[in-house]
Amino acid sequence: MRRACLFTGLALLPLGLIASDMGMTGHMVAHMTAVAVAAPLIAFGISGTRADPAMRLPHIVAPMAMMLVELATVWLWHLPTLRAAAHGSWMVMAIEQACFLVAGLLLWSSVLHAPQRIAGIGALLLTSMHMTLLGVLIGLSPRPLYVHHGTYFGLDVLADQQLGGVIMLVIGGASYMIGGLVLLAGLLKAREDAPA
Template sequence: MKRGALICGLAALPVGWMLAAGELGMIGHMAGHMIAVAVAAPLVAWGLSGGRIDSAARWPGIVAPMPMMLVELATVWLWHLPALRAAAHGSPIVLAAEQLCFLIAGWLLWASVFHAPQRMAGIGALLLTSMHMTLLGVLIGLAPRPLYPDMHHAGLAPLIDQQLGGVVMLLVGAASYFIGGLVLLAALLRQKGGAAA
């Protein structure tokens, strides 16, 4: 099962790259980001958990849920500043760095969450991440003017494209972390219920 998750996560990365690099406007840009940070990252982290490349097992004092939640928060918010977004839109090298940052930040957070001794903190970190993804998606979607007017908008009005990009972030990013937190909480409650019986 873990090997299948790893393969699926790695297979999702080129899809995310093509969406982020294509001429699909903010919708494609957001879909590419969300595939890297909220789809591929948890699959790769799960696939590597418990193995030799499990970063949370190797460095539990560093790759811990709350610090990695802050790393992921900083990564997501910084790359959505208009100046950095414009730099990524204008350069394939910067775009690749942006996508890699999303993947690494997501992978480290999810790896820390899957590390069993940190389950409770991991649940909190995922729920907090869902909240900040929701907030950023809402801010982008409800902004009264285009935040990224110079990027290609796939034939849509820039503000409409931006609003739809915010919706993609809400539907994929916020939902992934929220559902992940709930699944881990349910597993923890079942485990505690079984231990008490």
């Protein structure tokens, strides 16, 4: 099971890179593929191995700290200046995608190994909230926030941006919310099974 998750997560990464040059919609598909789909699969796949960052650096790779790293990564790369740099250069875009993958991997790895499961649950739920907020801000903006050349998927620039915001809102928000709820269910089950 772990090996299948690892290979699936790794296989999704090139698809994200291909999509990333297709306007704001493709950009969001690429980011969500890296941070909210591939990262948790890879983190689960390497969990408990020497490649697991939370096992190697447990005092640094902690849920709340990694939630802040992920938050800073996501919000900084969505500043218009950095977004324009990534849109204009494949190298910058690859660095951007790597940042998203690493931030997501660190967060998910920390959550899977949190000594206090409630910290992992809180980190995922807070991440879900900030992903949702950024998706809403991008999706509901009355004007284009980012410069893109050409149209994609038959959409004008503003509609493309709005669809990108919806993708972030749905995939990003859902991935972390579901992860938090799965951890919460595990915590509740462990308490039920504990002797009185």
